[in-house]
Amino acid sequence: MKTLITICARGGSKGIPGKNIKTIAGKPLIAYSIECARKVQAAVGADIILSTDSADITAVAASLGLETPYHRPAELANDTCGKLDAIAHAWAWAEEHFGCRYDYVLDLDCTSPLRTLQDVLEGFKLLEADPQALDIFSVSPAGRNPYFNMVEQKPSGYFDLVMEGSTFTTRQGSPKVYDMNGSFYIYRRRFFEENLRDPNTPLSLVYIMPHLCFDLDERTDFDYMSFLLEQNKLDFTING
Secondary structure: OOEEEEEEOOOOOOOOOOHHHOEEOOEEHHHHHHHHHHHHHHHHOEEEEEEOOOHHHHHHHHHOOOOOOOOOOHHHOOOOOOHHHHHHHHHHHHHHHHOOOOOEEEEEOOOOOOOOHHHHHHHHHHHHOOOOOOEEEEEEEOOOOOOOOOEEEOOOOOEEEOOOOOOOOOOOOOOOOEEEEEEEEEEEHHHHHOOOOOOOOOOEEEEEOOOOOOOOOOHHHHHHHHHHHHOOOOOOOOOO
16 A cells, blocks of 8 residues: 655644644654654655645754645635645645655644554555545544533523434443544545545444554643653553
8 A cells, every 4th residue: 555644834823833843752742743644654655744834844844854845825724725625735745746646645744643553554554454444543432412511592592502402311321432543544546536535434433542642732731741741641552
């Protein structure tokens, strides 16, 4: 299988300014995804593309050994552009630049680095085993359940369960739901050929992370992850 690995790292970040290259446990955050990409590259054979609009991120990645001739266009680096538009552009560019056809695109999210090489390889196995599936993405068991203990405001102005009319009376008895943790996504070529722009499709698979994994959205998330890494509180090895 021919694989393209994308690492998307936009320069602008409001929640945690400069988060993609902010130091965490002694190295830039982006370093964890670059290290994972290199291990996947060695395991399955792949090309790696850094998709960024930032000269600072480009320079940090280069210092970590990831040189890239690709530059994300400004119109794909604003707050309103979806990430999949950026990935699709990088995929099309890479096919022309490298002169090949990719069977898969693996996207590694810089802001959700709590993953192992085994996680990614198991994701590939699950996707390969189901020829009908368009993509697979990592998830974690959810702490709340829309069938049981999540509510939303209804048109009446009052609040009720998200899954209105649910008759489930315990969390354990409710349908299993999961949080998308954003750590990795693997797309089949067909996903982009069909011009899809949402990883959630009727033909999507999930890989359930067997360990802690979460995305860095707020400053407190960054502080918490820093603590876990610096104090060796994880029960697994990142990229191990």
